[in-house]
Amino acid sequence: MEENLYMENILDHYKHPHNAGRLEDASLRARELNPSCGDVIELFLSLDACDRVRDVKFDGKGCAVSQASVSMLTDRIKGRPLAEVLALSERDILEMLGIDVGPMRMKCAMLSLRTLKSALNEKH
Amino acid sequence: MKLPHDIQKDFPSLHAMGMRAYLDSAASSLTPVSVLEAMNDYYQNFRSNVHRGMYKTAGEATERYEAVRGIVAKFLNASAPEEIVFTKGTTEALNLLATSLGRTFGPGDEVVLTEMEHHANLVPWQEAAKRHGFVLKYIPITKAYRLDMDAARALITPKTKAVSIAHASNALGTVNPAKELAALAHAIGALFILDAAQSVPHMKVDVRDLDCDFLAFSGHKTYGPTGVGVLYGKKALLEKMEPAQYGGDMIREVKYEASTWNDAPMKFEAGTPNIAGVIGLGAAISYLETIGMDAVEAHDRDLTAYALEKLPAVPGVKIIGPEAGERIGAISFEVAGAHPHDLATIFDREGVAVRGGHHCAMPLMGKLGVTGTCRASFGIYNGKEDVDALVEAIQAARATLKL
Numbered sequence: 430m431e432e433n434l435y436m437e438n439i440l441d442h443y444k445h446p447h448n449a450g451r452l453e454d455a456s457l458r459a460r461e462l463n464p465s466c467g468d469v470i471e472l473f474l475s476l477d478a479c480d481r482v483r484d485v486k487f488d489g490k491g492c493a494v495s496q497a498s499v500s501m502l503t504d505r506i507k508g509r510p511l512a513e514v515l516a517l518s519e520r521d522i523l524e525m526l527g528i529d530v531g532p533m534r535m536k537c538a539m540l541s542l543r544t545l546k547s548a549l550n551e552k553h
Numbered sequence: 554m555k556l557p558h559d560i561q562k563d564f565p566s567l568h569a570m571g572m573r574a575y576l577d578s579a580a581s582s583l584t585p586v587s588v589l590e591a592m593n594d595y596y597q598n599f600r601s602n603v604h605r606g607m608y609k610t611a612g613e614a615t616e617r618y619e620a621v622r623g624i625v626a627k628f629l630n631a632s633a634p635e636e637i638v639f640t641k642g643t644t645e646a647l648n649l650l651a652t653s654l655g656r657t658f659g660p661g662d663e664v665v666l667t668e669m670e671h672h673a674n675l676v677p678w679q680e681a682a683k684r685h686g687f688v689l690k691y692i693p694i695t696k697a698y699r700l701d702m703d704a705a706r707a708l709i710t711p712k713t714k715a716v717s718i719a720h721a722s723n724a725l726g727t728v729n730p731a732k733e734l735a736a737l738a739h740a741i742g743a744l745f746i747l748d749a750a751q752s753v754p755h756m757k758v759d760v761r762d763l764d765c766d767f768l769a770f771s772g773h774k775t776y777g778p779t780g781v782g783v784l785y786g787k788k789a790l791l792e793k794m795e796p797a798q799y800g801g802d803m804i805r806e807v808k809y810e811a812s813t814w815n816d817a818p819m820k821f822e823a824g825t826p827n828i829a830g831v832i833g834l835g836a837a838i839s840y841l842e843t844i845g846m847d848a849v850e851a852h853d854r855d856l857t858a859y860a861l862e863k864l865p866a867v868p869g870v871k872i873i874g875p876e877a878g879e880r881i882g883a884i885s886f887e888v889a890g891a892h893p894h895d896l897a898t899i900f901d902r903e904g905v906a907v908r909g910g911h912h913c914a915m916p917l918m919g920k921l922g923v924t925g926t927c928r929a930s931f932g933i934y935n936g937k938e939d940v941d942a943l944v945e946a947i948q949a950a951r952a953t954l955k956l
């Protein structure tokens with residue numbers, strides 16, 4: 430794991446987020462916030478006929494860690510089967526980020542996963 | 554008046570925490586050795602409950618506990634020790650007021666707060682308002698981060714039952730015109746309540762000069778221990794007020810059918826109190842009185858002026874709070890392009906501890922259009938070198954975040 434939280438790719442995702450925006454026809458959506466810092470993520474997903482993620486977008490405000498995490502997560506799940514998305518764990522998020530998040534910032538890193546899980550909960 | 558030049562030696566945690574600059578005293582201040590010793594003395598030498606036992610140490614514990622009422626009363630220039638109620642902090646004190654006073658308000662009544670309140674002086678009132686049907690009004694802030702006093706004059710009306718405001722804002726550093734607001738409240742017969750969590754640690758606070766009816770502050774922000782705080786109330790008002798919590802110690806007579814209450818302040822202290830905490834708070838106040846609140850205030854003003862000169866000189870830095878003058882050394886700022894949490898994390902690596910976030914003032918952050926700010930706040934052990942360390946840390950953060 431990389432020591433530096435603010436590696437090039439984290440900053441890239443923070444400054445130029447992937448899949449930013451809203452999906453008006455989303456079949457699943459959720460909004461979660463981190464009460465300790467006020468960071469917020471709203472996630473929109475639409476599924477295709479075979480239960481694959483057809484499209485995903487997010488609208489968020491927050492720190493580099495929370496926003497890079499959700500930006501990467503949307504890349505990670507786009508086009509993937511729902512079963513695989515449902516199985517994502519905290520460890521997958523940490524591997525995806527590739528940085529040593531540390532206990533103080535874990536909540537920021539996991540806000541993306543928390544929002545995803547709560548969107549999926551609507552269905553399951 | 555000046556603080557002792559070797560004041561840092563009284564604060565062993567300053568060294569033990571291994572930081573370059575502790576700039577988060579508004580969240581919690583560090584504790585001088587004399588406070589630790591006073592609490593240790595209780596646990597080692599007269600560890601008993603108060604107001605109960607007939608043996609010697611119980612008597613000593615009660616005496617030492619009750620003596621702190623006198624120390625706090627003198628510190629605040631209250632009229633009598635009976636005007637001091639011990640709580641677990643500002644939050645509990647304000648909850649007590651909202652619960653107890655709230656029951657006497659109803660539909661058609663109004664309670665006036667400000668837009669810069671800490672959640673502790675907002676959520677308890679919201680809940681009480683919901684239950685009893687009264688309405689909350691908020692005095693707005695101006696672009697200069699001060700209360701809009703014209704709006705205040707319009708909002709405080711014969712419907713107003715209480716005006717409850719932060720004496721000093723933890724999020725902005727603003728010191729509010731308490732005397733003027735007290736006069737406005739009293740002119741229409743409303744109660745005036747001060748949340749003094751951030752003012753008491755930084756300046757001389759005189760309840761009779763301010764003419765507040767109630768005032769709350771926390772031990773842990775005033776160089777004392779955690780888990781203890783004070784509610785000051787004018788004696789006649791405390792006597793009339795109903796308790797908010799029930800149980801042991803707060804009663805006069807209990808029967809199966811009904812009970813009657815002890816006198817104030819005891820009727821507000823249900824259950825075994827934080828005895829060590831109260832004794833520690835007494836030691837903290839004695840410590841502050843020895844070094845002198847004039848010196849404390851002058852030191853805070855000097856450091857604040859220095860920081861308000863140095864910080865805005867760093868590219869991208871914007872101060873979220875008033876200019877020097879009526880303000881305390883709790884300085885909120887933004888760095889363009891950087892989130893406060895990222896800044897706080899990078900500062901930490903530079904050995905600089907600040908708070909990043911909404912400072913328990915979410916509605917204010919919304920109004921200011923930010924998710925949060927970074928806040929550097931000073932204690933009596935801080936010096937200009939700590940501000941310099943912060944400036945270097947901001948520069949380091951700008952480099953890390955490629956701003």
Ligand SMILES: Cc1ncc(COP(=O)(O)O)c(C=O)c1O
Nearest residue numbers: 642643644671673723748750771
């Ligand atoms: C202005 C203000 N009011 C109330 C509080 C709450 O104090 P405590 O958490 O000690 O109860 C704080 C603490 O952050 C504060 O700054």
